[in-house]
Amino acid sequence: MPPSPDPKRRALGKGLESLLPSLKAEAAPPSTGKPLEIPVGLIDRNPFQTRTTFDEAKLTELAQSIAASGVVQPIVVRVLPGDRYQLITGERRLIASKQAGKATIPAIVREVSDEQAMEMTIVENLQRADLNPMEQARAYHRLSHDFKMTQEQMATRTGKDRASVGNFLRLLKLPETIQARVEAGDLSFGHARTLLGLGSPEQIASAAQKVMALSMSVRQTETYIHGLMNPESRPGKLEKQQIAEAGQDPNVHEAQTRLQRSLGLRVKIEDKKGKGKVIIEYANLEDFDALLTALNAQPTE
Template identity: 35%
Template sequence: MSTKKKALGRGLSALLSDNSSDDKLEVDIPVAIPTAVTVADVAVAAIPTSGITEIPIEEIEVNPFQPRTHFDQEALLELAESITVHGIIQPITVRRLADHQYQLISGERRFQASKLAGLKAIPAYIRSADDQQMLEMALIENIQRENLNAIEIALSYQRLISECNLKQEELGERVGKNRTTVTNYLRLLKLPPDIQIAVRDNKLSMGQARAIISVENPEEQLYIFKKTIDEELSVRKVEELVREVSEKSASKVSEDAPASASSPVSREISQLQSKLSSHFGTRVVVKSDGKKGEIKIPFLSVEDLNRLLDILRVRTE
């Protein structure tokens, strides 16, 4: 098995290398997931069916599930001017759908800029890939983009785990990260939506977000987040604020705790609440009389509710 994983790494590396590109690779991610494929199949899929081929632009279609629907028009025009002068430095990558019909795997910006530049044909690598192989290759390529923010990386990690059936250890091997790094990114998805948006928009750094994650209560998380933004706190200052809030919270819990809290049942309930709160990224309340009880999971918005439903794997459609 270890040998196969190494083969996969080489295949993906060969597919995704971008040593000579003058623009970022774009990612085209389909959502349909057919039956599982083997590691060997993916490695084989990374081998081009031919060398660089000139393909008429009119025969190429963009992937309808391209995750980035907005492209900076000014940047596209600049790239189009560069292509007019220098041509395409790095070919795009496509897969063949039928005779004279191709679909982009990577190179959306180069493709769009080439059309703006008036090119009739564009150099391309043709790859063999079914939908699941294309999904995995596109997601990994997406992660390797230099300008991805932490939330985009976390979402890509989550998709690789859920849609490609990868464990965190396997994911770490595929993307060249250790398990701790992968876990830290995934934990960002447990933060309240307002904080995730701030990370996505680069208003909050990964270090600041990681400090806030250590607080379980979402109301306290939002308090720390707003104070961080308003006062432009550094990572170290955020960590100090987190410690202060945590100490005050622990002191209040100790003062308000009933005398029966020391009983074995209360300790078990307390531990369960802590685990559930950590799992759902929000404060979960568990009540029980020893025989029956209830679990309350609050949500802050429709987006937060959808996040909880995703964790519970509940579909509303």
């Protein structure tokens, strides 16, 4: 019969545990749906996270809110070997909790596979509004590539329409340098989608540089790209006759066309024997500022 444990040793062990509390959280029951308080130091980052950047100002605001009121919505984790956990959703809340100096965070434990964890992470991120266009595009690509989802299935899971899913996926056809500009916010989703109308990566890169240099609006960009995709050739004999009958010199008409392509705005030249005026139409202040930039004038404040 084995000897009974030394009561002094038991007491010593108990005393050490009270002086040096273990970081181990209580054993997590399988998917109870009830949040547990888990030490933040035991939670590993999500390797399937599609978000690559975080707004530091918003993180600071969230940390201040958590410091004052705690975490309102629990994060979701799964159990790892070695009494550790892996984050599934709620990375901003976890980071902000650490910034707020919180020792623990409320978390719901789920029993899920690698594939289920990745799918949950991607879908949860896509349902948020603060992913940049390229992060969304890559997230949809992972759902398509890793989970063989159709665009219709992705739209249903994320609450988006199918056309939007397709448009985001198309962004991955942009040259990497332009993708970086979209991710940095120098080009919007609307700009990027319009640039895709051009054929080659070289054309896209060249047009994107001009769009950014002139701070073109999406509408201006659409006009500019349309002009590049449908270049008007030098007027032929029949067209010259039609222009002449309309009272416009063919050379003036060509100059008018070139100005429209260059500015991305509607231009009209009224010429009478070498004298006249150039009328440039703009729809809003963005168009006007872009025009002033193109003319090397000072944009409006």
